[in-house]
Amino acid sequence: MRIGELSRRTGVAVPTIKYYVREGLLPAGSLTSPNQADYGEAHERRLRLVRGLLEVGGLSVAAVREVLAAVEDTDRPVHKVLGAAHESLTPPHSVGSEELAGAREAVAALVERRGWKSAPEGPAGETLAGALATLRGLGHGKFEEVLDVYADACERIATADLAYVGGAPDVERLVEGVVVGTVIGDAVLSAMRRMAHADASARVYGEGGGD
Amino acid sequence: MRIGELSRRTGVAVPTIKYYVREGLLPAGSLTSPNQADYGEAHERRLRLVRGLLEVGGLSVAAVREVLAAVEDTDRPVHKVLGAAHESLTPPHSVGSEELAGAREAVAALVERRGWKSAPEGPAGETLAGALATLRGLGHGKFEEVLDVYADACERIATADLAYVGGAPDVERLVEGVVVGTVIGDAVLSAMRRMAHADASARVYGEGGGD
DNA sequence: GCTATCTGATAGCGCGACTATCTATGATGG
DNA sequence: CCATCATAGATAGTCGCGCTATCAGATAGC
Numbered sequence: 001m002r003i004g005e006l007s008r009r010t011g012v013a014v015p016t017i018k019y020y021v022r023e024g025l026l027p028a029g030s031l032t033s034p035n036q037a038d039y040g041e042a043h044e045r046r047l048r049l050v051r052g053l054l055e056v057g058g059l060s061v062a063a064v065r066e067v068l069a070a071v072e073d074t075d076r077p078v079h080k081v082l083g084a085a086h087e088s089l090t091p092p093h094s095v096g097s098e099e100l101a102g103a104r105e106a107v108a109a110l111v112e113r114r115g116w117k118s119a120p121e122g123p124a125g126e127t128l129a130g131a132l133a134t135l136r137g138l139g140h141g142k143f144e145e146v147l148d149v150y151a152d153a154c155e156r157i158a159t160a161d162l163a164y165v166g167g168a169p170d171v172e173r174l175v176e177g178v179v180v181g182t183v184i185g186d187a188v189l190s191a192m193r194r195m196a197h198a199d200a201s202a203r204v205y206g207e208g209g210g211d
Numbered sequence: 212m213r214i215g216e217l218s219r220r221t222g223v224a225v226p227t228i229k230y231y232v233r234e235g236l237l238p239a240g241s242l243t244s245p246n247q248a249d250y251g252e253a254h255e256r257r258l259r260l261v262r263g264l265l266e267v268g269g270l271s272v273a274a275v276r277e278v279l280a281a282v283e284d285t286d287r288p289v290h291k292v293l294g295a296a297h298e299s300l301t302p303p304h305s306v307g308s309e310e311l312a313g314a315r316e317a318v319a320a321l322v323e324r325r326g327w328k329s330a331p332e333g334p335a336g337e338t339l340a341g342a343l344a345t346l347r348g349l350g351h352g353k354f355e356e357v358l359d360v361y362a363d364a365c366e367r368i369a370t371a372d373l374a375y376v377g378g379a380p381d382v383e384r385l386v387e388g389v390v391v392g393t394v395i396g397d398a399v400l401s402a403m404r405r406m407a408h409a410d411a412s413a414r415v416y417g418e419g420g421g422d
Numbered sequence: 423g424c425t426a427t428c429t430g431a432t433a434g435c436g437c438g439a440c441t442a443t444c445t446a447t448g449a450t451g452g
Numbered sequence: 453c454c455a456t457c458a459t460a461g462a463t464a465g466t467c468g469c470g471c472t473a474t475c476a477g478a479t480a481g482c
Contacts, residue, residue, distance in 0.1 A: 244479065272470070
């Protein structure tokens with residue numbers, strides 16, 4: 001198919017597709033003549049993935065590029081690339097360091113307590129520590145008391161995610177499943193959590209009307 | 212205190228503080244003379260909240276303004292304002308509508324199944340439907356099979372959140388707790404989920420080295 | 423008096439994600 | 453086989469956002 005049809009099928013404007021190619025998010029079509037290129041189903045699939053990561057996942061173009069590097073190169077350790085992507089998703093925070101030190105300890109304690117094999121000083125751990133430090137700075141340090149409820153929930157979710165992703169037909173689909181599950185899964189989880197909030201608050205505080 | 216000290220205490224540049232005042236994220240200091248204003252502890256607290264929402268929560272300035280409207284006006288239904296904020300956090304998506312219709316049904320079925328009192332057509336439900344539609348478009352429609360695991364987890368978390376927030380000393384703190392819990396809580400949950408992923412994947416696929 | 427700091431206002435900057443325009447070339451169809 | 457249309461590839465421009473720089477005039481505090 002030519003670029004026009006690719007555009008029609010995916011709803012992405014032609015110049016935008018070209019832009020993605022320039023940015024390395026999408027491989028160029030195979031040239032059939034100096035001014036004619038052919039795009040296949042893989043391009044369409046990739047383009048949908050890109051749009052999903054951008055729109056639903058809220059990733060930047062640079063983050064998408066990094067994430068896609070993992071899909072391309074299945075040798076590279078996937079979780080590391082995802083970590084980098086997660087980092088470029090999270091705005092760079094440079095919080096005051098007093099709370100941060102304590103928060104890091106809390107994260108380390110959590111990891112120890114749960115018996116997790118993930119290193120607390122990795123990007124995810126740093127993000128978590130940053131969030132906890134912010135909470136402390138806001139006087140919401142007691143929020144950490146419910147951390148184990150969160151951890152319980154995350155363990156269940158992670159197990160389910162892994163089981164889902166394990167049913168992939170090939171390696172590339174597996175990696176794509178991880179990417180999608182991580183990035184889009186965040187959106188799913190966040191939205192669902194808000195619905196659960198609305199429900200719980202409706203139960204406790206009466207039929208205040210849930211959105 | 213004057214603006215300089217406020218800046219020093221919070222690590223936010225003076226022009227940035229002025230910008231926040233202009234944008235309505237921070238009330239102006241009380242003028243003691245035509246060119247001298249006094250800032251109190253409430254300003255510092257508010258400023259920290261703003262920075263937390265911006266940096267950790269990843270909200271836009273406009274979203275922060277909306278969220279803060281809920282903290283100001285405690286009469287307004289909090290969850291609605293949070294919904295709007297959540298929307299402005301999520302990039303506006305205009306996905307192809309075929310998948311969206313089915314995804315909306317899936318959301319409605321979920322709400323029905325769980326007995327949730329939250330309306331599926333609210334912003335959170337729409338976000339969820341958009342995410343599910345994207346998953347379908349990517350050929351990951353089977354992800355919906357694990358949705359109930361997510362829902363279980365969200366219910367537990369929501370209960371814990373509500374219990375935490377219920378211990379607030381006054382109404383304003385309660386609303387602030389909701390804001391913080393929702394926005395920063397998302398960051399906590401997301402980071403923790405990734406750590407749990409790393410752990411689970413290390414368990415299954417061996418000591419691949421977890422971040 | 424003198425210097426550092428402040429208010430309030432306006433203008434500018436840097437970046438990210440597109441979008442518009444242009445040229446040269448080839449596809450398409452009557 | 454010629455007119456019209458789409459396309460590749462390149463460059464430049466746009467727009468919104470989150471600040472940041474600069475300025476004039478006023479005051480603080482020594």
